[in-house]
Amino acid sequence: EAQVTQNPRYLITVTGKKLTVTCSQNMNHEYMSWYRQDPGLGLRQIYYSMNVEVTDKGDVPEGYKVSRKEKRNFPLILESPSPNQTSLYFCASSLGSGSNQPQHFGDGTRLSIL
Amino acid sequence: TQLLEQSPQFLSIQEGENLTVYCNSSSVFSSLQWYRQEPGEGPVLLVTVVTGGEVKKLKRLTFQFGDARKDSSLHITAAQPGDTGLYLCAGVETSGTYKYIFGTGTRLKVLA
Numbered sequence: 001e002a003q004v005t006q007n008p009r010y011l012i013t014v015t016g017k018k019l020t021v022t023c024s025q026n027m028n029h030e031y032m033s034w035y036r037q038d039p040g041l042g043l044r045q046i047y048y049s050m051n052v053e054v055t056d057k058g059d060v061p062e063g064y065k066v067s068r069k070e071k072r073n074f075p076l077i078l079e080s081p082s083p084n085q086t087s088l089y090f091c092a093s094s095l096g097s098g099s100n101q102p103q104h105f106g107d108g109t110r111l112s113i114l
Numbered sequence: 115t116q117l118l119e120q121s122p123q124f125l126s127i128q129e130g131e132n133l134t135v136y137c138n139s140s141s142v143f144s145s146l147q148w149y150r151q152e153p154g155e156g157p158v159l160l161v162t163v164v165t166g167g168e169v170k171k172l173k174r175l176t177f178q179f180g181d182a183r184k185d186s187s188l189h190i191t192a193a194q195p196g197d198t199g200l201y202l203c204a205g206v207e208t209s210g211t212y213k214y215i216f217g218t219g220t221r222l223k224v225l226a
Contacts, residue, residue, distance in 0.1 A: 059215075
């Protein structure tokens with residue numbers, strides 16, 4: 001089954017403790033991206049990757065890192081999480097970066113930073 | 115950064131009523147997508163509109179792309195409780211990046 005898998009689905013942690021949210025897709029998609037969703041602000045893109053070893057900043061990259069060493073995986077790293085990074089996070093992938101390419105989303109990771 | 119503004123932000127209607135959701139920008143987009151998101155899940159693509167003036171229908175949902183490709187609308191005829199969800203428009207910036215921009219969303223509740 002074609003899917004985007006995120007782990008963990010839920011995480012409660014404390015300020016400053018490094019964490020990684022994994023994302024994997026099995027559709028051989030080139031474009032992958034991370035979003036955060038906050039009430040009243042919609043989905044905002046954090047980082048995106050157009051292919052292996054190619055990543056770029058979205059609209060809200062501060063406090064986050066990503067890597068794309070393999071085509072299928074695109075982990076999101078919070079080196080020193082802070083409470084303002086408490087949010088619902090989504091990973092998505094699409095065949096390419098074209099504006100008519102549908103994005104396929106994971107089921108989300110709800111992150112709480114105390 | 116290009117912006118997409120959606121209105122209304124919230125909508126609560128009775129089953130059988132019609133409604134329209136708007137997605138507006140001051141910038142041109144080469145295409146716009148509409149997604150629906152249900153609680154506990156990621157957004158799912160409904161449609162992509164590509165050509166200015168284009169109209170696409172998906173059962174009781176009608177999507178239109180503005181002639182100038184700066185706006186889009188979603189019209190639902192005879193809404194049903196199953197239409198309840200968060201509706202999002204989205205597009206890729208045309209400024210040379212490949213950033214994806216999402217609208218702020220319209221939360222629709224259809225009461226039986």
